[in-house]
Amino acid sequence: MRTVPLGRILRNTTLILLALLWAVPTWLLVVNAMVPAAEYGGSPHWWPQGFGLLDNMRQAWDRAQLGPSMANSLLYAVTSSLVAILLATGAAFAAVVMPVRRRTLWFWLIYSGTLLPLQVFLRPLFLSYADFGLYDTQIGLVLVYAAIAVPFAFFIMRNYAMTLPREVVEAARMDGASWWRLFWRIHVPLSRSAMVAAFVFQFVSVWNDLLFGITLSTSRNIRPVMAALAELQGTYVSVGPPVVLGGAILVSLPTVVLFFSAQRFFVSSLKLTR
Known part of the structure; x- marks a missing residue:
């Protein structure tokens, strides 16, 4: 009978405990979002008490007008991430291949752009946006999100570019390319998996941003979804915590779907950049 090393047992036990500890907030979020808003007594629940999740989501959708805000965040996340990935890929190509x-x-x-808070x-940004007419505009938010996304995307693309075979570049240059x-x-074709992984990172980062959303926008037709959710949270006394939690689950669904859809590219790129 094969004996399992003690070190492996301790490692697996530690990983399981950390995973359970990490899952506790998500469990509480889902359980309390399922409580019907009219039946919530003010104390958090550890076990399901009825099923009012869909009704809570509907109330959050209507009260916070999450539809237009989610469309805005989708525009910001997709556009700024694509621009940042393209710029970062070009910068990585120049810094590694050329x-x-x-x-x-x-x-x-x-990369120093990621070192400052x-x-x-x-x-x-606020003063310059006010001077140039970019405050409370969609193009203004796209620009700032793309700018803050470039450094980390460059870090990923540069590390990936360093793993690509130099012989391919040398052969192409000898052929006159x-x-x-x-x-x-x-x-670009060789870096596709890393570009998808970087896109996932930046999409999630932009989608979850609240700081620039509440600083550089005020209009309902401009604000991103996290700013709308923050406004709903500010009125949680009238709507109830289950409605706010239901809204939080609702706005997190696009990022969850994106991550699992791109998981294959995400994992493969991380293996090659180690």
Whole structure:
């Protein structure tokens, strides 16, 4: 009979306990979102008490007008993520494949955008957006979301580009391929899985953003979905916590669907960037 090493048992036990600990908030969220709003007594429930989830979601949808806000967030997340991924892929191609000088300097210059807290940018962004007429506009939010998404996307794409075989590039250059053709015909197709993984990261980040949504927008037809959900949470005394939690589950569904749809690309790219 084969003996299981003690180290493996401890590791698996630790991972299981961490997974259970991580799942507790999600369990509480779902259970309390299922409680009918009229029957909620003010204390959190650990076990299901009826099933009012769909009604709570409907109330959240109507009270917070989540439909237009979700459409706005979809526009911001898709557009800004695609722009950021394209720019990051081009920057990674230049920093890894092309014969540029001071590659490390360029890497840190771009990646340093992730080292500062986002709150640092709020005041200059607010003032500049007000001066240039970008405040409370969709194009203004797309621009800021794309800008903050580039550094981390560049980090992913650069690491992935370093794993690609140099022989392919050398062979294409010997055949007379220009850098532009090399980028679009070889580099982009080879980097597709990493681009999808980076897109998932940035889509989730933009979708879940609240800071810029409440700072750079005020109109209901401009604000992203998390700003609308925050407004609903501000009136939770009248709607009840189950309605707010039902709305939270509702607005999180697109990111969950996206992650599981792109899971194959997500996992494969992470394996190659280790």
